Amino acid sequence: MGRFVVAAVAALSLLYVAVAGADEPSNAYYRTPSRLPGKRHGDVIRHKALGGEPAVAGAGRTQLVIYRTTDAAGRAVPASGVVSIPKGRTPKGGWPVITWAHGTSGIADQCAPSLDSATAAAHGYNAYIYPLFTRWLKAGYAIVRTDYQGLGTAGDHQYLIGASEGHSVLDMVRAARAALPGALSTNMVISGHSQGGHAALFAAAEAPKYTPELHLRGTVAYAPASHLDEQIPLTTSLTQPNAGLTALVATIGAGLEAAGRSAGVTPVLTPAGSGLVADARTQCLGTLAGTATTQNLTPASLFQQGASFTTLRRLLDAQDPTNLRIASRVRIEQGSADTTVIPLFTDDLAKTLTGRGTPLTYNKVAGIDHAGITSGAGATDGTKYIEKWMPGR
Incomplete structure (x- = not known):
């Protein structure tokens, strides 16, 4: 998996941006x-x-x-x-x-x-x-x-x-x-x-x-x-501020939770990580990145130290087009x-x-x-x- 480390950092940076919303349609x-x-x-x-x-x-x-x-x-x-x-x-x-x-x-x-x-x-x-x-x-x-x-x-x-x-x-x-x-x-x-x-x-x-x-x-x-199953676990080594990437990781977690896959997400998150995943449901990446900046969050800070990614990787792999x-x-x-x-x-x-x-x-x-x-x-x-x-x- 080492050959993916450098690529993973770049791949997850600045993927996408959006605006705020909620479960109940506003229109x-x-x-x-x-x-x-x-x-x-x-x-x-x-x-x-x-x-x-x-x-x-x-x-x-x-x-x-x-x-x-x-x-x-x-x-x-x-x-x-x-x-x-x-x-x-x-x-x-x-x-x-x-x-x-x-x-x-x-x-x-x-x-x-x-x-x-x-x-x-x-x-x-x-x-x-x-x-x-x-x-x-x-x-x-x-x-x-x-x-x-x-x-x-x-x-x-x-x-x-x-x-x-x-x-x-x-x-x-x-x-x-x-x-x-x-x-x-x-x-x-x-x-x-x-x-x-x-x-x-x-x-x-x-x-x-x-x-x-x-x-x-x-x-x-x-x-x-x-290849998100390869990339997400590698973000635990990213301890420097990267608001866009931090927000994207939280958005991916929110997507899994929306599909009933929270068993692979919740156990690996810190309280701050859980909070940002919750925010992802109502904030799009640009706004969410601002929240991550305000809270001084990094990609690594979303995850518990030493957490096992076995279940999360399996869930991500199940959604991989390979x-x-x-x-x-x-x-x-x-x-x-x-x-x-x-x-x-x-x-x-x-x-x-x-x-x-x-x-x-x-x-x-x-x-x-x-x-x-x-x-x-x-x-x-x-x-x-x-x-x-x-x-x-």
Whole structure:
């Protein structure tokens, strides 16, 4: 594990930022009854036209959709998301679909990309991807974008919990097709960045059984998160202030707790660590980093000295995409200069999935950083891959 030490420090630094929120949605439109309408995952609860920042340039129509999905335990839960339809006449059979999984915008409800605005604290972490969406819309693809379960809608966001993410990504397609009859094809590509790259891979693994009526043409994962079971225990050696990393570790802990995995989290935390994990449920990473600074917390200070990480590592490993079996084609885009998702980890991920039989193309782009992989060469290569297997307009 020693070869990962240097990379782990960088990989966990400055992953993502967001804004404050709570379990109960602050926006009335996102609130749902405890007994959800509908009968199956992907059923629509409600939908309406949406304007503002989420209505990206190039879209002819934009809809906000509230829908049913299932969490990691298989329970019916609400989720929200955005449907963007290209301009022009709908082709026979509907527009081919790209279902997008977003990078981390936080655990709080206000972090949901469907609630984005020019003045939102998380705007930069949502808006960086809009140019790629515009490119895809102009090429003739409908884009559906889940907020994930627990972001915007009721409940805690099960952050980096693969099944929950994957279900949200797939059910968003079902819901969008039901909300806009005839507008969307059954042909889809799954794509996502960072946390969303992680989500995209889990969705690809789940798709054949979870949404068999949808035709998965391929998956493009940009800088997918992986190997947290290797990285988190190493943060116990980081005794110098690093507010962003400290907040991120607490957010990962909160994500595990939201999915009922607190048995692996609580025993290793100090009282200060437990407090910061609790704060992560209502504070996004930027605010949470400020809390860590105020309390003079470091990554190491979150954990009890000499604590056993056996259970925590097992829980994190269970959410690692290296364990997936994906039979459909996958392309991974990774920047060689990425200091957020370290290429060393993605190299290993690609090698492992290929060895397990996934028809995988791995494209490492020289000199590109974490956000940059979704623009420039990474965007071009990924788009060409999509066009090859699922032609657009």
